[in-house]
Amino acid sequence: MPVTLADVAQATGLSASTVSRALSDPDKVNPHTRDRVRRAARELGYVPNQTARSLSSGHHDIIGLIVPDIANPFFPPIIKAIQARAGLKGKTVIITDVDEHPGDEVQRAQVIRKRVDGLIMVSPRASEERLHELAHLNPIVFVNRQVAGAANVLVDNADGMAEAVEHLTALGHRKLAYLNGPRRSWSNTQRREAIVAACAAQGVELVEYGPFEPQIQAGVRAADLVYASEVTAVIAYDDLIALGLMTRLAERGVRVGHDLSVIGIDDSPMSGMAYPTLTSIHVPGAEAGMTAVDLVLGMIENPSDEEPPVVQLETRLVVRGSTALAPAT
Amino acid sequence: MPVTLADVAQATGLSASTVSRALSDPDKVNPHTRDRVRRAARELGYVPNQTARSLSSGHHDIIGLIVPDIANPFFPPIIKAIQARAGLKGKTVIITDVDEHPGDEVQRAQVIRKRVDGLIMVSPRASEERLHELAHLNPIVFVNRQVAGAANVLVDNADGMAEAVEHLTALGHRKLAYLNGPRRSWSNTQRREAIVAACAAQGVELVEYGPFEPQIQAGVRAADLVYASEVTAVIAYDDLIALGLMTRLAERGVRVGHDLSVIGIDDSPMSGMAYPTLTSIHVPGAEAGMTAVDLVLGMIENPSDEEPPVVQLETRLVVRGSTALAPAT
DNA sequence: CTGAAAGCGCTTACAG
DNA sequence: CTGAAAGCGCTTACAG
Numbered sequence: 001m002p003v004t005l006a007d008v009a010q011a012t013g014l015s016a017s018t019v020s021r022a023l024s025d026p027d028k029v030n031p032h033t034r035d036r037v038r039r040a041a042r043e044l045g046y047v048p049n050q051t052a053r054s055l056s057s058g059h060h061d062i063i064g065l066i067v068p069d070i071a072n073p074f075f076p077p078i079i080k081a082i083q084a085r086a087g088l089k090g091k092t093v094i095i096t097d098v099d100e101h102p103g104d105e106v107q108r109a110q111v112i113r114k115r116v117d118g119l120i121m122v123s124p125r126a127s128e129e130r131l132h133e134l135a136h137l138n139p140i141v142f143v144n145r146q147v148a149g150a151a152n153v154l155v156d157n158a159d160g161m162a163e164a165v166e167h168l169t170a171l172g173h174r175k176l177a178y179l180n181g182p183r184r185s186w187s188n189t190q191r192r193e194a195i196v197a198a199c200a201a202q203g204v205e206l207v208e209y210g211p212f213e214p215q216i217q218a219g220v221r222a223a224d225l226v227y228a229s230e231v232t233a234v235i236a237y238d239d240l241i242a243l244g245l246m247t248r249l250a251e252r253g254v255r256v257g258h259d260l261s262v263i264g265i266d267d268s269p270m271s272g273m274a275y276p277t278l279t280s281i282h283v284p285g286a287e288a289g290m291t292a293v294d295l296v297l298g299m300i301e302n303p304s305d306e307e308p309p310v311v312q313l314e315t316r317l318v319v320r321g322s323t324a325l326a327p328a329t
Numbered sequence: 330m331p332v333t334l335a336d337v338a339q340a341t342g343l344s345a346s347t348v349s350r351a352l353s354d355p356d357k358v359n360p361h362t363r364d365r366v367r368r369a370a371r372e373l374g375y376v377p378n379q380t381a382r383s384l385s386s387g388h389h390d391i392i393g394l395i396v397p398d399i400a401n402p403f404f405p406p407i408i409k410a411i412q413a414r415a416g417l418k419g420k421t422v423i424i425t426d427v428d429e430h431p432g433d434e435v436q437r438a439q440v441i442r443k444r445v446d447g448l449i450m451v452s453p454r455a456s457e458e459r460l461h462e463l464a465h466l467n468p469i470v471f472v473n474r475q476v477a478g479a480a481n482v483l484v485d486n487a488d489g490m491a492e493a494v495e496h497l498t499a500l501g502h503r504k505l506a507y508l509n510g511p512r513r514s515w516s517n518t519q520r521r522e523a524i525v526a527a528c529a530a531q532g533v534e535l536v537e538y539g540p541f542e543p544q545i546q547a548g549v550r551a552a553d554l555v556y557a558s559e560v561t562a563v564i565a566y567d568d569l570i571a572l573g574l575m576t577r578l579a580e581r582g583v584r585v586g587h588d589l590s591v592i593g594i595d596d597s598p599m600s601g602m603a604y605p606t607l608t609s610i611h612v613p614g615a616e617a618g619m620t621a622v623d624l625v626l627g628m629i630e631n632p633s634d635e636e637p638p639v640v641q642l643e644t645r646l647v648v649r650g651s652t653a654l655a656p657a658t
Numbered sequence: 659c660t661g662a663a664a665g666c667g668c669t670t671a672c673a674g
Numbered sequence: 675c676t677g678a679a680a681g682c683g684c685t686t687a688c689a690g
Contacts, residue, residue, distance in 0.1 A: 358660085359660085383666090384668085
């Protein structure tokens, strides 16, 4: 039923080979022939069958993207940046959401790898051991997660975290809490180590709570722990936890940005819309996504046995309304 | 390099046909043979090439999903519901985000249609005329958008809107504003007609503003118009606009849920987290998504020339903190 | 229950 | 510059 290459060949009286070339490698064909083929193709409504093309050419012009949770506002900007960048280079991206199930990450990657030319995995939750299994399948780049020996786009939490602690110190805070992200989360380990170091360096007392899932509800739970403690400032593993925290504290009569200061991480779009607006550590997600596309395309075009590239990006603090002078004691 | 069916055939001394059957249609093969094949496949690390399988079988076990904007919190729950439901039936879904470009919707659909068995389009922005072009390509179902003669999962805005106006009337509001969504948006037309009808029926005065894009920033702009007007309550095209509105009004000293009542639409996860929490009209997105999967799979399995199915789902009002008694005049 | 053969719709060396 | 042929890795009637 659908129009095939053979139909176009027949209509023009040319061979399938020539039609194929005219359409996908025009330089190898007489300009006049090329135009004739193109016109016929258009008239017949010919659309190449990508599946057949992939099978014979061995490439798909598709990049696979695996993310933990598209409902987490940290990811959409990254996904969009990746799609935009890939589109610019003529590649399509197919997205898989694994719903925060670490076990699914590797399995889903296995399933789609034969359909894609390369993979990007953003903030994977699986163990490094399991991620290693993937490193040799396709060109693959890991974003926001260090995997030894693989291509990585990493975000250095240290700067932003140091700025955050510095900011709080300058406002007179002497005792603060860190709300941990998920147990075994690589990002959380990075963030935790950065804040411990920053607090030690700046002589600030630190208490920790958690682990908490990166969800608003977890922040709501955290609020009661914070309420019962004596800290004057809180840094949360991410904006979602921070937002849940603020909501619940408001219910209990705590004025965030007055009685208590709160800092989130990710600088997601919602941070500017919360009440009060949320001071947050900006993580360059879109930039990381674009970089990942460039890396993976480079690896596809130019498969080498050299050490895979590793790119480091920086974080920085964005000050808004949720941080203020420590209350007088 | 990768292990093929032929490798497994050779290893077992069987033909490729038998190996193929043992793996994908086990009932057609001697149980003993089947086990032998499976063991060999496992040992060799054989993974079927889906591209080849698709080319010869003619199906992909993939459903294509096209959404306007994954960063809009209305969509992730729908996407997740679709993925979950499809996964249950052994299908994979590939998501395409068209970044609110109506022109891309049809084009992207054309591009992926040869790679998928069916399409789901959620809240498409393109003209009905253009959408009609797609209706005959694949099995396709349109969610949250009426396209005559095609399979539709629709959401009836009338009930929720009537409840919203009723709720405000009961609180003493007599003059309210509707913030329109995008010009030419089908949903906006539905919502607008529903509110006009509800206000007329209940004797409430209505003023309109907009069009506004479904983005927080648009709500911020809307706030100043509302501020300058004399309404005591506002219903926004969606939660994002409502949230932007609330934020900006708070900045200007208006106490939402006291001086002014605000109602959003979509009941997105953020509505419970805003301050005050946002009264919103619940739209059954997840349910719509699951229904769409069932419809499209039904159409794939059972292509008929009968009238494509149309399912209607209901909306309802969820009351939270942003609506209150009209201020005494 | 199993195998040989054709075919899915392309691409791409190889000749000419 | 163009064509005939082989091949990508499977599936699936058709025989036996």
